[in-house]
Amino acid sequence: xxxxxxxxxxxxxxxxxxxxxxxxxxxxxxIRVDIAKxxxxxxxxxxxxxxxxxxxxxxxxxxxxxxxxILVYLASSFPGVADHWYPADVFKRSKIHSVLDWHHSNLRRxxxxxxxxxxxxxxxxxxxxxxxxxxxxxxxxxxxxxIESVWLKGNGxxxxxxxxxxxxxxxxxxxxxxxxxxxxxxxxxxxxxxxEVQQWIENTRNATNPHFDEVHKILMKAKEKLQNPRMKGAxxxxxxxxxxxxxxxxx
Amino acid sequence: xxxxxxxxxxxxxxxxxxxxxxxxxxxYEEIKVDLAxxxxxxxxxxxxxxxxxxxxxxxxxxxxxxxxxILIYLASSFPGVADHWYPADVYKRSKIHSVLDWHHSNLRRxxxxxxxxSIxxxxxxxxxxxxxxxxxxxxxxxxxxxIESFWLDDNxxxxxxxxxxxxxxxxxxxxxxxxxxxxxxxxxxxxxxxxKVQQWIENTRNATNPHFDELHKVLKELKEKLQN
Numbered sequence: 001x002x003x004x005x006x007x008x009x010x011x012x013x014x015x016x017x018x019x020x021x022x023x024x025x026x027x028x029x030x031i032r033v034d035i036a037k038x039x040x041x042x043x044x045x046x047x048x049x050x051x052x053x054x055x056x057x058x059x060x061x062x063x064x065x066x067x068x069x070i071l072v073y074l075a076s077s078f079p080g081v082a083d084h085w086y087p088a089d090v091f092k093r094s095k096i097h098s099v100l101d102w103h104h105s106n107l108r109r110x111x112x113x114x115x116x117x118x119x120x121x122x123x124x125x126x127x128x129x130x131x132x133x134x135x136x137x138x139x140x141x142x143x144x145x146x147i148e149s150v151w152l153k154g155n156g157x158x159x160x161x162x163x164x165x166x167x168x169x170x171x172x173x174x175x176x177x178x179x180x181x182x183x184x185x186x187x188x189x190x191x192x193x194x195x196e197v198q199q200w201i202e203n204t205r206n207a208t209n210p211h212f213d214e215v216h217k218i219l220m221k222a223k224e225k226l227q228n229p230r231m232k233g234a235x236x237x238x239x240x241x242x243x244x245x246x247x248x249x250x251x
Numbered sequence: 252x253x254x255x256x257x258x259x260x261x262x263x264x265x266x267x268x269x270x271x272x273x274x275x276x277x278x279y280e281e282i283k284v285d286l287a288x289x290x291x292x293x294x295x296x297x298x299x300x301x302x303x304x305x306x307x308x309x310x311x312x313x314x315x316x317x318x319x320x321i322l323i324y325l326a327s328s329f330p331g332v333a334d335h336w337y338p339a340d341v342y343k344r345s346k347i348h349s350v351l352d353w354h355h356s357n358l359r360r361x362x363x364x365x366x367x368x369s370i371x372x373x374x375x376x377x378x379x380x381x382x383x384x385x386x387x388x389x390x391x392x393x394x395x396x397x398i399e400s401f402w403l404d405d406n407x408x409x410x411x412x413x414x415x416x417x418x419x420x421x422x423x424x425x426x427x428x429x430x431x432x433x434x435x436x437x438x439x440x441x442x443x444x445x446x447k448v449q450q451w452i453e454n455t456r457n458a459t460n461p462h463f464d465e466l467h468k469v470l471k472e473l474k475e476k477l478q479n
Contacts (some may be wrong), residue, residue, distance in 0.1 A: 069349040072345065073348075095315070149301065
């Protein structure tokens with residue numbers, strides 16, 4: 001009764017769940033659902049998740065979607081998951097719920113919006129939309145400011161003054177990593193003002209490597225293709241099928 | 252060490268938290284933070300919640316914001332809260348997390364968008380924006396469809412096929428109730444297609460009355476004030 005994880009590693013919340021499983025030695029079968037090929041929109045996948053989004057898990061007969069709910073379920077159900085990921089202490093746990101909830105209405109709307117309306121737009125057959133991207137940038141900047149001034153307050157290396165990562169660190173950092181698709185210059189422009197955020201991303205990466213880097217390989221490959229269209233296997237005129245295979249935007 | 256709840260009953264998540272406290276006999280002190288008067292934007296309130304939003308709680312030295320986190324904290328920390336509100340069973344609990352998370356990105360943005368761009372626009376010194384209202388109605392309808400077709404079981408009174416309400420029922424129903432502000436005609440138009448949803452709202456109301464009606468009085472009063 002191995003855990004099944006329905007995944008496309010281009011999706012930020014999928015990456016958070018995979019890294020969590022690998023880091024905690026949770027055995028799972030990764031079932032690829034290719035968003036660029038719209039496999040999440042098939043009737044077969046709707047049986048797994050009627051909301052047609054990723055990630056989703058099936059554990060025996062138990063189905064679950066929404067990455068935060070999945071991370072909490074895994075932390076609560078699999079032995080050997082260290083307490084710092086989702087502490088038993090009700091005060092610490094509540095603060096983790098608080099930042100995960102805040103994430104939905106704040107940070108989550110930043111990177112995806114920027115990326116969908118700029119670098120990924122031509123590949124997806126969408127018009128470039130600098131206005132929407134600018135909106136996304138506002139969300140991102142406001143959220144990064146709040147992360148620095150509120151969530152990273154204190155002397156911890158992680159959110160909420162922790163010296164060990166929690167599921168909240170993993171979830172938020174994986175979201176910010178989506179900015180890699182914009183290339184070094186843009187990424188540095190957007191993250192530049194936030195030194196503590198940059199350190200925290202590095203801390204989270206170090207705490208979960210080699211899995212963090214391994215799981216982000218696909219994203220980095222996609223970034224290379226987007227930034228260097230003359231690389232092998234990349235597009236010729238305007239959005240070749242090879243890029244379409246690799247890239248997507250989370251729906 | 253009485254629980255302090257920073258509240259404006261005009262806010263849907265505030266109502267969910269207060270109804271939960273009332274139904275479960277949790278003693279609390281309600282501290283009014285008037286949104287229309289921008290009291291949530293004061294430096295004093297920022298000390299309580301730097302995100303400047305409601306609700307927020309202070310319990311001794313412990314501060315917390317985000318209504319779902321608050322509901323879970325209260326269900327987990329106060330004795331006498333019946334299990335159905337936030338079951339110990341990890342499967343049931345995970346499903347509650349799933350619908351609460353889904354709520355943020357789906358239902359939550361519907362009623363608020365409609366109401367803030369129509370009837371509440373003058374109260375918050377915003378222009379009327381019929382385009383935004385139409386967007387809000389689309390979001391609401393899409394969410395209500397999903398509740399009707401997926402989250403609500405055919406034969407059970409509450410979300411996730413349950414016979415008793417959970418914090419998810421309270422949170423989502425209080426959100427939908429905000430649409431009452433736009434008047435009965437629009438309420439009937441928007442909710443009309445969703446029979447299971449309407450029944451579910453009634454079930455949640457019955458399970459938590461008289462507190463549900465008491466907390467939602469503020470919407471009736473505000474609507475009358477705005478229409479006169």
